[in-house]
Structures are given as structure tokens and as C-alpha cells.
Amino acid sequence: MNREEKKLETKNRILEAAMCLFAEQGFEATTVAQITEAAGVAKGTFFNYFKTKEDVRGKLDKLVTIDELVNLKDKPGPYTPRFLALIKTLGDSMAENHSMLLLSIQGMLANHQNIEESKDGFCLIIDNLVPVFEKGQQTGEFTTTIPAQTMACIATQIYLGVMLNWVMGISKDGFGDQLLLSFQVFFEGILKK
Numbered sequence: 001m002n003r004e005e006k007k008l009e010t011k012n013r014i015l016e017a018a019m020c021l022f023a024e025q026g027f028e029a030t031t032v033a034q035i036t037e038a039a040g041v042a043k044g045t046f047f048n049y050f051k052t053k054e055d056v057r058g059k060l061d062k063l064v065t066i067d068e069l070v071n072l073k074d075k076p077g078p079y080t081p082r083f084l085a086l087i088k089t090l091g092d093s094m095a096e097n098h099s100m101l102l103l104s105i106q107g108m109l110a111n112h113q114n115i116e117e118s119k120d121g122f123c124l125i126i127d128n129l130v131p132v133f134e135k136g137q138q139t140g141e142f143t144t145t146i147p148a149q150t151m152a153c154i155a156t157q158i159y160l161g162v163m164l165n166w167v168m169g170i171s172k173d174g175f176g177d178q179l180l181l182s183f184q185v186f187f188e189g190i191l192k193k
Contacts, residue, residue, distance in 0.1 A: 011049045013039040018056045027057060051107065058104045062121045065090060069128040079136045080187045087159075087183050091176030095166070101175070102167050122160075126152045133190075142190045151190055158182050 001009070017038035021030040032053050036046045050056045068086055075082065094101055108118040129152035136142035142151070162182050166175045173181075 010039075010041060010045065014041060014046060014049055015056065015060060018053065019060055022057065022060070027053075052103075054103045055107055058107060061094065061104075062125075065125065069125065069132065073128065073131045073135065077136055077139045077141050079132055079141060080191065083132070084180060084183055084187070088176045088180045091162075091179035092174065093176075095175035098167065101163065105164065105167055122156055126156055129155055140192055143192050146190060155183070155186060158186055 014035060018030070018035045021034055021038060030053065032046055033043065035053065035056070036043050039046075050059070068090075072079065072082055072086065108114055126149075130148045133142055133148035133151040137144050137148060142148075159179065162178050163175070165171060166173075166178055171178055
């Protein structure tokens with residue numbers, strides 16, 4: 001196993017250990033020391049990969065979102081109700097910890113490296129959204145006048161905008177409700193008429 005493969009394996013062990021502990025005893029009750037013990041790595045190794053346990057949770061949230069999008073694209077349409085249900089569920093689950101979401105945004109923008117990593121994560125989400133919009137276009141659910149790539153980019157921009165709006169407290173509606181409303185407007189614009 002080469003160096004890069006070993007690093008990836010270590011990072012995945014940390015993520016898997018954290019996911020199990022978060023599910024078993026909750027996010028707040030889980031410590032970095034417990035995560036490192038369960039992953040079989042030193043505390044210093046943890047901090048080579050993640051700044052905080054919040055950073056780990058943010059990474060896990062992105063992985064779950066990507067898994068859900070992969071599952072969505074493998075199912076038959078219509079996609080609009082499935083996507084709206086997914087985005088509402090995602091928003092409601094993330095809204096349970098306002099300060100965590102704020103830390104996630106701060107972490108994304110903290111420095112150039114974090115920005116690049118966040119950009120990579122959102123590009124992966126876009127890459128997984130494009131096939132959903134393409135399938136919706138092929139089945140006649142979505143307009144073909146807007147490229148699927150553009151739809152995926154705009155959907156990601158809406159998500160980021162609503163997240164920032166909610167964290168700043170501009171609207172008093174729940175995060176899931178704000179996402180749902182924003183995406184209902186988005187889908188109204190791309191549905192084939």
C-alpha cells in the first residue's frame with residue numbers, strides 16, 4: 001500500500017469511527033479522544049486530517065448527501081418530489097444544530113485550502129446532480145432549454161445561499177422550510193410546461 005492509499009485508509013477509519021460513535025451516543029457526547037481510540041489512531045493523527053470533530057461531522061454530512069444523490073439518480077422519475085423530500089429532510093436534520101452549521105460555513109471559508117476542499121465537495125455534488133437532471137430531461141419532466149449542468153450549478157448555489165441566509169438569521173423559518181420553498185421556486189422554473 002503506497003503512502004496516499006494509507007492516508008486515505010486512515011482518514012476513512014476516522015470517519016467510520018466518528019459515524020458509529022455519533023450514531024451510538026450522539027454528536028455532543030462524543031469526544032475526539034473516543035474517535036481516535038475507536039479508529040486506532042493517535043490524537044495527533046486525527047488533527048492531521050481534521051481540525052475539530054465539527055469538521056468530521058461536516059465531511060460526514062457531505063458524504064451522506066452524495067450517497068442520497070447517487071440513490072436518487074438510480075431511481076425512476078419523477079424526480080421533483082423525491083428531490084424536494086430529500087432537501088427538506090437534509091435541511092431539517094442540519095437545522096438541529098445552528099452553531100454547527102455556522103462552524104461549517106466558517107470552516108469552508110477559513111483559508112485557501114478549506115475553500116479548495118469545499119469547492120471539490122460541491123463539484124462532486126454537482127457531478128452527481130447532473131445525471132438526475134439529464135434523466136428528468138429525457139423523461140420530459142424538466143425543460144431541455146437549460147443544460148443539466150446549469151441546473152445542477154444553480155441548485156448548488158440555491159443551497160449555499162439559503163444556508164447562509166438561515167445561519168445569519170435573516171429569515172425565521174426553519175432551514176428545511178427555507179430550502180423547500182426555494183427549491184419549489186427553482187423546480188417551477190425548470191419543469192417542462
